[in-house]
Amino acid sequence: MRPILSIAGTTVGEAIRRRVLLIILLVGILFLAIAPGLSILSARQERAVLIGLTLGVIQLTSVVIAIVLTVYMIPNEIERRTIYTILCKPVQRWQFLVGKYLGAVAALALMMAMMTVVLIVVYAIQQQVYSPDQLAPLAKAPVMFFVQMSLLAAVAIFFSTFVTPLVNFFLSGGLYLIGSAFSSFFESISQSANVQPFAKGIATFANMILPNFAYYNVQNPLINPQQAIQNETVYYIQVTVYGLFYIGILLVGGILIFDRREV
Amino acid sequence: MKKSKSMLIGAMAVLAVGQGLMSSGVILPQWSKNYKPRAEGIDGQLGPDQLLFALAGFRELIAGILWVQADRFFETGNYDAILPIIRLVTLLDPKQIDVYSTGMWHIGYNFTDEEQRSDRRYIPSALALGKEGATKNDYTYEMFFETGWMWYHKVQDDFPKAVDWFLQAQEKKDMQQARKNVLGMAYQRNGQPDKALETYLRLYNESDALLKKEQIYSHFQNKETLEKNADNTLIRMIQRGWLAEQEGTFDQGSYDTKPPFDVQFSARVTVEEARVIRVEGFWGVRPVGTRVRFILRDSDYPDAIPGGMLWDKTDTVSLDPPRDRTWAQDELFVRNQRFNRKLDLSKDPTMYSFLQPEYTIEFYYNPRVAPPHIQDKFGWSGEGMTDKNFLRTDVREGSRVVFTQLTLTRDQILRRGEWADKVPIVQTKNFIAPRNVRTEDEILVTPGMLSEPLEPKLNKGERLGGGEN
Structure with a gap:
């Protein structure tokens, strides 16, 4: 466990020092800070627009950070040959991979936490709401986004064991898009009477194989709080477990591939 | 190593089955119920970049940005530009009730001609938006109330619909x-x-x-x-004798609605210039507060009914009203038993295209929309009102209304062809042109407002001169 934690700690340090990530983070925070200005301009929807915009900015920024952070992780180590200095120590490849992943997730958590704090401060100031009871629910969506980004990071790190960063960028980004949109599409297909059973079977198979990123888009009830969601906490736990399952699959797959790879 | 590899593959298989079962068996139904974005039709209305963002889970972000954009258009008065935004935002995030209600109000109220006459061709779309908003947000009273209000306040007709929507709103706990x-x-x-x-x-x-x-x-x-x-x-x-009527004793007592008052309605429509018409007429009620509904529409206007149209026949929110169709509607205010109004329909060709060959003019008065002091005489459903020429009981169920139709042709309204040099006038058979000078009993003197009579004192029935013109 120690080597994993050690590699994770080093990865967090590297991530914090990477200027490109800091710039993305700063841009995100800047957008969060100016969001109240935009929400004031919206007729009768100040609150909804403020939360919608800020959560959207956090999610979008996190997607970019998650992909940019992870696509370069393994290939850079191989390219710079720094991986030799690690693997020559009593560290196994799977430990290296898991350590890298955990480091990426920790860095993501740090950056997303910063953005969430800015979101809560901005919301409190703009809405003149300072009660923790009213502010705490805002953190629900970023927490779910964090699970979503952890899953995305796992996807990216899986691909990074066998494809180049550029290809990985588009692969991971593409899978995120498909994984976000497919569920609605799948539901339409499965409910349509005109679709042939064969096509339905393929859709069902694809729905089971593809990671479903849409499950984590829970922001709508926060933006429109009139909706009553039953068993919200149970749902959050279920999708987190689902995410952990998927992350496990991707990491194991990554380990199997990385183990056979020549470095 | 081989053993650990098999274990890893086995773990992968277990996790894969686990996630598959969780996804399809447990999470998907809950997600569909609570979180699934219901946004049918956005693909045809979003740009490629917007569609990409929306599909990627940033619907609310796009909706927020669009709504901010709408505010700018509200401020600059660019109302046409707001319509597609309203539609997009409601498609992207159908839970944004304020966008539905603001959009409904905007579509129903804000499109007017140069003389502030509302464009009624938009009402069906406004009601369709209200219906859609209520269906997609049936957990709250808001859109049910807003749609009911549109019937009650804007349509001002077909009140069973207003009642029905308000009743549905009352069923919601948050009303x-x-x-x-x-x-x-x-x-x-x-x-x-x-x-x-x-x-x-x-x-x-x-x-x-x-x-x-x-x-x-x-x-x-x-x-x-x-x-x-x-x-x-x-x-x-x-x-008003309503209770007596229910008890069957109406004939025995003296009530405000007895005997029915003859309003002696008459009207004349003159095409003074191309697309400019004057509507004048008589309404024998002295107290102010009467508004007679006037409609000038294509004779074959789709879904038209006497005194209105089937306002909620469509479920489609159309951003573009039928441009080739004409529907002008106004309320003629009665003062001193007369109404006289010039309607200039020449400045808004997109609203009044006059492309059809024949036009129907309707005069419609339903006591159900009368103010209370007039209803005190007429009753809620017109039981205290009559008109020997134009009283109708078949136009609105359960209500006695005054209704009549006249007809004009396109050439007459546009003053073309044989009507270029002639002034087209259509009028009810009982129309009598007003006199220039009124007799004393026709002048309504408000106590405390006038210290001296306006005209020399006359005997009842005596005229100052001029007479009928």
Whole structure:
């Protein structure tokens, strides 16, 4: 466990020092800070627009950070040959991979936490709401986004064991898009009477194989709080477990591939 | 190594099965119920970049940005530009109720001609948006109330629809107490004062209970209002003979609605210039407060019915009203028993295209929309009103209305062809042109407003001169 934690700690340090990530983070925070200005301009929807915009900015920024952070992780180590200095120590490849992943997730958590704090401060100031009871629910969506980004990071790190960063960028980004949109599409297909059973079977198979990123888009009830969601906490736990399952699959797959790879 | 590899593959298989079962068996149904974005039709209306963002889970972000954009258009008065935004935002995030209600109000009220006449061709779309908003947000009263309000306040006709929507709104737990009173008003407009009274009394009891629970001014105020509403309704039910009618004793007593008052309606329409018409006429009611509905429309306007149209026939929110169709509607204000209004329809060719060959002019008066002081005589459903020429009982169910139609051709309205040099005039058979000078008994003197008579004192019936023109 120690080597994993050690590699994770080093990865967090590297991530914090990477200027490109800091710039993305700063841009995100800047957008969060100016969001109240935009929400004031919206007729009768100040609150909804403020939360919608800020959560959207956090999610979008996190997607970019998650992909940019992870696509370069393994290939850079191989390219710079720094991986030799690690693997020559009593560290196994799977430990290296898991350590890298955990480091990426920790860095993501740090950056997303910063953005969430800015979101809560901005919301409190703009809405003149300072009660923790009213502010705490805002953190629900970023927490779910964090699970979503952890899953995305796992996807990216899986691909990074066998494809180049550029290809990985588009692969991971593409899978995120498909994984976000497919569920609605799948539901339409499965409910349509005109679709042939064969096509339905393929859709069902694809729905089971593809990671479903849409499950984590829970922001709508926060933006429109009139909706009553039953068993919200149970749902959050279920999708987190689902995410952990998927992350496990991707990491194991990554380990199997990385183990056979020549470095 | 081989063993650990097999274990890893085995773990992968277990995790894969686990996630598959969780996804399809547990999470998907809950997600579909609570979180699935219902945004049918956005693909055809979003740009590629917007669509990409929307599909990627950033619907609310896009919706927010679009709504901010809409505000800019509101401020600059670019109302046409707001329509597609409203549609997009409601498609992207159908839970944004304020966008639905603002959009509905905007579509229903804000499109007017140069003389501030509302473009009624938009009403079906506004109602369709309200219907859609209510269906997609059936957990709250808001869109049910807003749609009911559109019927009650804007359409001002077909009040059973308003009642129905307000009733649905009342079924929702979050319905505001003070807003519940409107159901009583709608019942009155619908000619059901008994239901209105029942509603007021029920709400009064509710307010009383709330006031006992919580001593706040709004409960007190609401209770007072309901008490006054119930009092007024009860008094009117007696004075207007409504209760007697229900009991079958109407013939035996003296009531305000007896005998029915003949309004002696007559009207004339003159095409003074191309697309400019003057509407004038007589309405024998002295007190001010009467508004006679005037409609000039294509004779074959789709879904038109006497005095209106089937406003909620469509479920489609169309951003573009039928440009080739003409529907001009106004309320003619009656003063000193006369109405006289010039309608310039020449400045808004997109609203009044006059592309069809024949046009129907309708005059429609339904006592259900009359102010209370006139309803005191006419009753809720016109039982105290008559007109020897134009009283109709077949136009609106359960209501005695004044209704008549006249016809103009396109050439007459555009003053073309044989009508280039002639002034087209259509009028009811009983129309008598007004006199220039009124007799004393025709001048309505408001006490305290005039210290001296306007004209030399005359004997009753004596004229100053001029006579009929």
